[in-house]
Amino acid sequence: MIEFQYSRASNVADAVRQMTETPGAKFVAGGTNLIDLMKMDVERPVKLIDVTRLPLDKVEETRSGGLRIGALVPNSDLAYHPLVERRYPVLSSALLAGASQQLRNMASVGGNLLQRTRCAYFYDIATPCNKREPGAGCSAIGGLNRMHAILGTSEACIAVHPSDMCVALAVLEAKVHVVGPRGRREIPFSDFHRLPGDTPQRETNLGADELITSIELPPRGFAENYTYLKIRDRLSYAFALVSVAVGLEFEEDNIRRARLALGGVSHKPWRNLEAEASLLGKLAGDTAFAEAADIVLHEARGFGRNTFKIKLARRAIIRALSQAARGMPQSHSDKRIT
Ligand SMILES: Cc1cc2nc3c(=O)[nH]c(=O)nc-3n(C[C@H](O)[C@H](O)[C@H](O)COP(=O)(O)OP(=O)(O)OC[C@H]3O[C@@H](n4cnc5c(N)ncnc54)[C@H](O)[C@@H]3O)c2cc1C
Ligand code: SF4
Numbered sequence: 001m002i003e004f005q006y007s008r009a010s011n012v013a014d015a016v017r018q019m020t021e022t023p024g025a026k027f028v029a030g031g032t033n034l035i036d037l038m039k040m041d042v043e044r045p046v047k048l049i050d051v052t053r054l055p056l057d058k059v060e061e062t063r064s065g066g067l068r069i070g071a072l073v074p075n076s077d078l079a080y081h082p083l084v085e086r087r088y089p090v091l092s093s094a095l096l097a098g099a100s101q102q103l104r105n106m107a108s109v110g111g112n113l114l115q116r117t118r119c120a121y122f123y124d125i126a127t128p129c130n131k132r133e134p135g136a137g138c139s140a141i142g143g144l145n146r147m148h149a150i151l152g153t154s155e156a157c158i159a160v161h162p163s164d165m166c167v168a169l170a171v172l173e174a175k176v177h178v179v180g181p182r183g184r185r186e187i188p189f190s191d192f193h194r195l196p197g198d199t200p201q202r203e204t205n206l207g208a209d210e211l212i213t214s215i216e217l218p219p220r221g222f223a224e225n226y227t228y229l230k231i232r233d234r235l236s237y238a239f240a241l242v243s244v245a246v247g248l249e250f251e252e253d254n255i256r257r258a259r260l261a262l263g264g265v266s267h268k269p270w271r272n273l274e275a276e277a278s279l280l281g282k283l284a285g286d287t288a289f290a291e292a293a294d295i296v297l298h299e300a301r302g303f304g305r306n307t308f309k310i311k312l313a314r315r316a317i318i319r320a321l322s323q324a325a326r327g328m329p330q331s332h333s334d335k336r337i338t
Helices: 012-021 034-039 075-079 082-087 089-096 101-106 109-114 165-172 273-279 286-297 308-326
Strands: 005-008 025-028 047-050 059-061 067-070 175-180 183-188 211-217 225-231 242-251 254-263
Touching: 012 025, 012 047, 012 175, 012 211, 025 034, 059 082, 067 082, 075 082, 075 089, 075 101, 075 109, 082 089, 089 165, 089 225, 089 242, 109 165, 109 211, 165 211, 165 225, 165 242, 165 254, 225 308, 242 308, 254 273, 254 286, 254 308, 273 286, 286 308
Parallel strands: 005 047, 025 047
Antiparallel strands: 059 067, 067 211, 175 183, 175 211, 225 242, 242 254
């Protein structure tokens, strides 16, 4: 048993005030990750500040034609929201590829962003882990690292960020709205999660005293040419070995705009702007797609048991781009492919 206090925040200002007054406290939303971590003695917050009653559960259109998604919107409600299904189907697909229906009913958007890695050593307090205990060492380097990162790794940590939703949010170039004792600010999605470097315990650029209030999607949703491809050990209820989110736009037969993000390969959803730029003006087809994949994986590094992911990621990128180009995210035949 660990002792901790519990209180319910009555409004956003109260949530921030309580957090500021109690260093070492944590917000709790669906609890599907944090409570597990507490049960396993990995996280020991002195206080849980329950944010589930805050009015952050709406999906609203913005004046610029985008969408504002409250931090407490459950993953399942978001996946099935008509505006998301119609305008941002890559986000629906990614959400529905994650966890199970029961978990998605509980899991919040804010909690999904901040879910922690699934590295087995991180959860096993009997083993060294720099993320859990800075300076202790990394058991996964040279250990069981089949699920681990191949891009953006460091000597300190090779863990991956396990979210599916975040890979789609990277492609959509979402913004994260937060509030803290110093006021409100917005964080571009590409700056939200961090690479491990020598501080793997710091996973995001969110302050410990800041609350996520919403995610904002810009108007561009890639509703016609998109895909979310998740490769995993079994067809459901498993984290990604590699996942790929794609959004494409065409001008006649040529690619006019391309976005590509990978999950399961790094400490953050992985985008490579050079690879995206390489697709512009090209005809959709395996030559262009393979070139983009090679750029993405140019600096990939395996650690033994996960080295297979480099080839797997290359194939997954090519397949995901092909599916998106066809406008048939899960299908195989098409005329557009050269
Ligand atoms: C068995 C299992 C399988 C899973 N499979 C997948 C999968 O395949 N793909 C996938 O993407 N995910 C998967 N998940 C993870 C799941 O999506 C996350 O646990 C969930 O999204 C976390 O949301 P939550 O609301 O429950 O967060 P919580 O557990 O309540 O909180 C998680 C973290 O976020 C913080 N937090 C929560 N809300 C806020 C806020 N508004 N502002 C600031 N901080 C906040 C908390 O303090 C905590 O640190 C799985 C989980 C389980 C248990
Ligand atoms: S990969 Fe990261 S989380 Fe896993 S043992 Fe190493 S330091 Fe810990």
